[in-house]
Amino acid sequence: MMRKQGAITVSIIPRGKGLGYAQYLPKDQYLYTKEQLFDRMCMTLGGRVSEELFFKRITTGAQDDLKKVTQSAYAQVVHYGMNEKVGNVSFDMPREGEMVMEKPYSETTAQLIDVEVRKLIEGAHKRTTQLLTERKEQVAKVAERLLKQEIISREDMIELLGKRPFPEKSTYEEFVEGTGSFEEDTTLPEGLKDWNKDKTKGPEETEKQRA
Structure with missing residues (x-):
């Protein structure tokens, strides 16, 4: 289900009784296809669908995920012209917290947009449910590992789960290429070494103080 392009690091950490999911990309991607945006919606809905499948109840933990999915769906329909019924039009979308006094389209179009947005989200929810149902055993493995080591x-x-079934556009090795090491270098630069030593005293006095 996790088909985000160019993913490098995946970290899953507990968030209350739910899960938190972090993914880091080394390269920005500015162009997305309709299919890629749909896959991202499915990925984002994974937490809510997991609650429904495994706990048979939902929590408030998915609020931010649902917000992102809704914003993405409206952007595809209203902004990117990716809906056949609404057509190849692009309306300015209000920024978060911005007041919109008058919509740049008719009430009939507004109703059509709402219907198409709901269809898109329902389609992503249905696909995510299907994927997680087919892979319940793998999800259980991940959950068991989380119970043991938290991250x-x-x-x-x-x-x-095994390696990804399709090639990655970027790898972790490419991400760290040129840094000289896969491990973080915590050595202080030459000019900062011994920064906390008293320079007014000689080496012998400094050693006596340490003792």
Whole structure:
């Protein structure tokens, strides 16, 4: 289900009784196809659908995810011209917190937009439900690992689920290329070494103070 393009690191951490999902990309992607945006909606709906499938009840934990999915759906229909019924038109979308006194389209168009947005979200929800239902065993493996170590990384996901069935556009190796190491270098620069030593005293006095 997780088909986000160019994903490098996956971290899944507990969020209350639900899950938090973080994904880091080394390269910005400015152009998305209709199919890619739909896949992102499905990925974002994974938490809510998991609640429905495994706990048979929903919580407030998915509020932010639902907000993102709704914004994406409206953007596709209203802004990007990706809906056949609404057509190849693009209306300015209000920014968050911005007051809109008058819509740039008729009430009939507004109703059509609302219907098409709901259809798009329902389609993503249905597909996500199907995917998670087919892969219940894999989801259970991830949940069991989370109970043991609280945070799971990309390497854990590969161990549990295997490698991705399609090639990655970017790899972790490419991301760290040129840094010289896969491990973080915490060595202080030459000019900052011994910054906390008293320069008014000689080496012998400094060693006595440490002792």
